Amino acid sequence: xxxxxxxxxxxxxxxxxxxxxxxxxxxxxxxxxxxxxxxxxxxxxxxxxxxxxxxxxxxxxxxxxxxxxxxxxxxxxxxxxxxxxxxxxxxxxxxxxxxxxxxxxxxxxxxxxxxxxxxxxxxxxxxxxxxxxxxxxxxxxxxxxxxxxxxxxxxxxxxxxxxxxxxxxxxxxxxxxxxxxxxxxxxxxxxxxxxxxxxxxxxxxxxxxxxxxxxxxxxxxxxxxxxxxxxxxxxxxxxxxxxxxxxxxxxxxxxxxxxxxxxxxxxxxxxxxxxx
Numbered sequence: 674x675x676x677x678x679x680x681x682x683x684x685x686x687x688x689x690x691x692x693x694x695x696x697x698x699x700x701x702x703x704x705x706x707x708x709x710x711x712x713x714x715x716x717x718x719x720x721x722x723x724x725x726x727x728x729x730x731x732x733x734x735x736x737x738x739x740x741x742x743x744x745x746x747x748x749x750x751x752x753x754x755x756x757x758x759x760x761x762x763x764x765x766x767x768x769x770x771x772x773x774x775x776x777x778x779x780x781x782x783x784x785x786x787x788x789x790x791x792x793x794x795x796x797x798x799x800x801x802x803x804x805x806x807x808x809x810x811x812x813x814x815x816x817x818x819x820x821x822x823x824x825x826x827x828x829x830x831x832x833x834x835x836x837x838x839x840x841x842x843x844x845x846x847x848x849x850x851x852x853x854x855x856x857x858x859x860x861x862x863x864x865x866x867x868x869x870x871x872x873x874x875x876x877x878x879x880x881x882x883x884x885x886x887x888x889x890x891x892x893x894x895x896x897x898x899x900x901x902x903x904x905x906x907x908x909x910x911x912x913x914x915x916x917x918x919x920x921x922x923x924x925x926x927x928x929x930x931x932x933x934x935x936x937x938x939x940x941x942x943x944x945x946x947x948x949x
Contacts, residue, residue: 674908674943676936677702677737677918679885681709682928689728694929697731699936701737703729704918707769707777708745715768717745729777737916738778738820738883742769743785745884751789751807752800752834759803762788763810766822770811774818780883780916781815782856784825786832805847812850822881823856828864836865838877845880849883858885858920859899871907878911884918887940891923893931895938905946 678700683691695703707714709723718727729736740895743749749762773781789801808822814824824841824901834839838855845853855877862870874881888897895901908917926934 674701674839674939675914675915676700676914676939677704678932679704679706679918679920681706682921682924682931682946683896684924684928684933686928687873688725692729692732692734694748695932698932699940700932701723702869702916702918703734703779704782704916704920705739705903706741706743706744707772711770712745715765715772716758717772719775725802725843726777735775737780737918737931738782739769739773739776740782740784740920742781742783743764743788746788748877749788750792751783751785751790752795752803754795754799754803759807761809763807764868766807767814768780770815770818770820770822773820779820781820781822782885783822784824784827786827788880789834790832797814797834801844801847802920804844806835808844808853809849809850812848812852816850816852821852821854821882823854824886825856825858825861825890826865827858827861829833830864831861838866838873840861842877842880854882856883856885857881858887859894859904860885860887860891863889863899867878871903874904874907874911874913878913882912884908884913885920886917886935887920891921892926893921893938894936894942896926896931896934901938901942902946905942908949911944
């Protein structure tokens, strides 16, 4: 398996220190949150983007892509009833596709629950049509840059729009473009689905391009109660060849402990499952 980590837990670390520690821990991929690159990440110059990419490579890692695409932004909204807002959102998502590609990334995870929630007076069906419109505008551009957007179902606690893999798949079918695929997240599947995670992995294996690992306690794999052997077994049986990326939301144990404990636990589970 290929292991990556989402870097926003490394608050106040320099980019070089992040890359060095992440590589030393054993990860080979870094998943970037654009807001960690500054208040206007899409305004980074070509040289600045190359420097970020080259620094990661110097330590033996690669930037695999981006997530939290609309976090800490204003003026963008996937399901807005306002056509101008949707157009502005589509334009920005194209710019993020360029940023991702310039950094060397191949995947973008679209979560951003605050920018997809149903606004007052907007039905689920209207939000669906809006999302399809925005993604359809962007898909060719993403594809030309070699980037895939992975749509992330989230729990009802986080958003009231796209809570299951099946709902995400409905949007993907409507857009009908290879640059739009599925993202699966352990915490989200535990909190938003009635189907066991191994069954979801198998059912959607042909469209899943990215995978986040974490737990319902908002920490990393092995730091909560979730049993990961069936999950890793399902990933291996499905021949998943994408990244397994650690994404946490509780940073209180510290970045070092979270990164190290998560990596060591995943490697242990992979060894156990591979030996069976």
